[in-house]
Every structure is written in structure tokens, then in C-alpha cells.
Amino acid sequence: MQNYFSFKSLDVQINNLVQPTTDFLSDLIFFTVSFLGTDLPIIVLWLILAASFFTLYLGFINVRGFKHAIDIIRGKFSDNSHPGEITHFQALTAAVSGTVGIGNIGAVAVTVSIGGPGAIFWVIIAGILGMTTKFVECTLGVKYRVVNPDGSVSGGPMYYLRDGLAKKGYPKFGKFLGTFFAISIVIGCLGIGNMFQSNQAYVQLVEVTGGQTESPLLDYGWVVGLVMSVMVGAIIIGGIKSIAKVTEKLVPFMVVLYILGSITVLFINWSLLPSAVAAIFEGAFSTQGVAGGFLGALIIGFQRAVFSNEAGLGSAAIAHSAVKTQSPITEGFVALLEPFIDTVVICTLTGLVIITCFDSQTILNGGLSGIELTSSAFESRISWSPIPLAIAAFLFAFSTMLAWAYYGTKGWTYVFGEGKVKEISFHFIFCTFIIIGSSIQLSAVLDFADALIFVMAIPNLLGLYILAPEVKQDLKRYWNDMKVHDKDYI
Secondary structure, three states: OOOOOOHHHHHHHHHHHHHHHHHHHHHHHOOEEEEOOEEEEHHHHHHHHHHHHHHHHOOOHHHHOHHHHHHHHOOOOOOOOOOOOEOHHHHHHHHHHHHOOHHHOHHHHHHHHHHOOHHHHHHHHHHHHHHHHHHHHHHHHHHOOEEOOOOOEEOOHHHHHHHHHHHOOOHHHHHHHHHHHHHHHHHHOOHHHHHHHHHHHHHHHHHHOOHHHHOOOOOOHHHHHHHHHHHHHHHHOOHHHHHHHHHHHHHHHHHHHHHHHHHHHHHHOHHHHHHHHHHHHHHHHOOOOHHHHHHHHHHHHHHHHHHHHOOOOOOHHHHHOOEOOOOHHHHHHHHOHHHHHHHHHHHHHHHHHHHHHOOHHHHHHOOOOOHHHHHHHHHHHOOOOHHHHHHHHHHHHHHHHHHHHHHHHHHHHHHHOOOHHHHHHHHHHHHHHHHHHOOOOHHHHHHHHHHHHHOOHHHHHHHHHHHHHHHHHHHHHHHHHHHHHOOOOO
């Protein structure tokens, strides 16, 4: 008699339970309209328009403010006496830990396998435009943050939606949007912040320990998830200070490790780079081909870029709100570096590695997806690369879970009130979903993560549109003060 409740059947049972819910949510949130023969998700259009608007409205601050952002994270204008919990650099690494995750390895592979090489071009454009969106939301995050009696900081979209819109004369609307966002991030973090991360980390561990036929970890995803949940739980209990202490060391290491690995592969494939770049540009503007031509590639590229860098979702503003500064604009500058690092650099490198290692037919019809495709690309040039890639994948997943645990905690305490017991209760829930994520199939995880995380963009961008004039005024005042006070006031 088969034991239905055997440990090996647990993975299958969990997946069968979750899949119907993910299918429903995905159909609801990614509602599409037909445009030029291609299904256009309304939520993706919402994000594209917002990023484009803020970039134009603020005079391409994503370009003009890049050097100044570098100066700030170098500590040029830092003062430890200012209110807050962490430095500019720690805030950046904490937020980057939430964006530089498995999506940079696995989701980019999904993007190329569906949208073709041309989707990478739109990933880059989405990253550049998203820099301005990050600037706006993180500036507002610091401006409307709340310093608690114990010195800890609570900030993010729920606060600037509630208090910023109240200042504009819309207190009820702002309170509704703030609560809606808080609930969304609590639920959404369980998808993008741990389930997808633990799932793809487990997939890579299976790959390097024998594959789908010989790995001793096969069908024991819950065990890997349990180990990761214990590690995450041990750090997040200390709050943002504990998380930042880990991420300021972990993030630079894992980013450099992955970049060096990617550059090594591209150096080996040096002769193929020109054709890869040509394929990206040709695919981006092709009227025919995969995914409905250029429009399809654009949609897929933007969708995956936002999934990776979170621009427009408001999540990173929660981490940046804890920074030590008296000038909210300074953290806006710091925040614009995130999409550049995450999307323009790392996602692009991943895409180039895949395109230079495999031909189009292999990418589109080779039967591999997600992190397995990326891993195969690295292995085709460096036989031992799956091991360091597995390490990178684990670190990416781990760091992302740390950041999103903090985001979810702040959403939870916004709804249910501050308090250590309430924080610990959410930590338990979060760690449980790490186990669930490592136990179900990629399709279920990806659909669930996409659906729940993109809904956060609805209240967040509504608030950003309303409060954008404040940011523009603050930015103008900031530049003027820089000239008058010779930067000493920051």
C-alpha cells in the first residue's frame, strides 16, 4: 500500500495544492488587451508608462545624478549623527540584496527562452527607466518615514501613501492605499521574496549533485528549504541592522563573483559577442519572430526586468527608509543605482552568456528553462562552473530572502501594529513559505510570484504620480542648496 503521506510525495502534494491558486491569480492580475496582434498585460503597460513619465518629468535624473549617487555611497556626505539605523552603503546593499536574486540567473533565462535575444534590449531599457522610478519612491520613503520610540525606523509606500496623500487632502484615500499596499507586500513577499528564490536554489543544487536522475536531493526540496529557513530566521530576528551587517559583506562578494564568472565566459566567447549584440538589436525591433515580434519582446523584457529590479513596486523604499540622513533626496540618488546594478549590468551579462553559448533554436526549443538553461550555458564553456554557480544561486536566494523578510515584516507591523511578538509571528510564516517554495514546480512559483508582486504597483504608482511634484520641488531645492552651502548641510 502506497504511503500517501510519505516525505517523497510531499513535494507533489504541495504543488498540486498551490497550482490552481496560481493559475487564477495570474489570469486576474495579468489581464491583457490585444494590441497590434499581441496580448498586452495592463499591469506591464502601467509600469512602462510610469517609468517613462518620471524619467521625462525629472529631466533624466537617472543619468544626471549617477556620479552624485556614487559619491554618496562612498560616504562623501555621510554623518552618523543623523537619524536612521544604517549607512547609505548598507541601505544600498540591503535593497540590492532584495533585487539581485535568482531572477538575475533564472528569470532572465526564462525571458530569453520566451522572447528571444531581443527581449534583453528591453530589459536594459526597462532598467534605465526604472532608475528614475526608484529615485522617486525611495526619496518619498525617507521623507515620510516614522522613527519609533526605540530608535528603529518604519518607512516605505504604506507611509508615504498614508501621510503624503493626507497632506494633499486625501486622508481616507491615502489610508486605503497604504493598507492595500501593506497587505499586498505581506502576501507578495511570500512569492518573490522566498518561494521563487528557494525553488531555483534547490533546482541548481539538484543539478550539481547528480541531476534529475541521480541527485540524493531529488524529491527532497523541503529539506533544502528547511535548512535555508533556519539560516534566514537566525538573521532576520535582529531586524534591519542585523540584515545590513550581513548584506554589506555578502552582496559585494556575490555580485563580483557572478560578474567575474560571466566575463570569463564572454571572454571565451569573444568572437561570438558581435553577433550576439546584433541578435539583441535585431530581435528587439523585428516585426516577426517569437512572442509577436518587437512588441512581444518589449512586454516580456519589461515584465522580467521589473520582476528583477522591482522598480515601481515600492519594496526597496522600505529598506532605504532606514538610512542615516537628514536629506531624503540623497537616498533617492543612492536608490537609482539599484536597477543599474541589477538589470543593466547583471541581467545583461546573464543574457549575453546564454546567447553566446547557444543558438536560437536551442534557447527557444531546447527543453531547458530557468536556472537550468543558465547553468548549462556556463557549463558548456567551463565544465566546473555549475558548482560556483550553485554557490552564487544560493547566495542570491539567501540575500533576497533576508531583504524580503524585512519588507514583509514592515508590512505586517503596519497592519497589525509594532511589537516584537508580532514580528516573530511573521518571521515564522515567512520561513514556512521558504520550505513550500523549494517543494513545488517552477511554473507554479513563477506565476504566483509574478501575480502577487505586480499588484503592489497599483497603489504605489498612484501615490507616486500624486506626490511627484513634491519630489521635483525637493530635487530643485537640493541642487540649489548644494551650490549655496557647498554640500556641507547634507
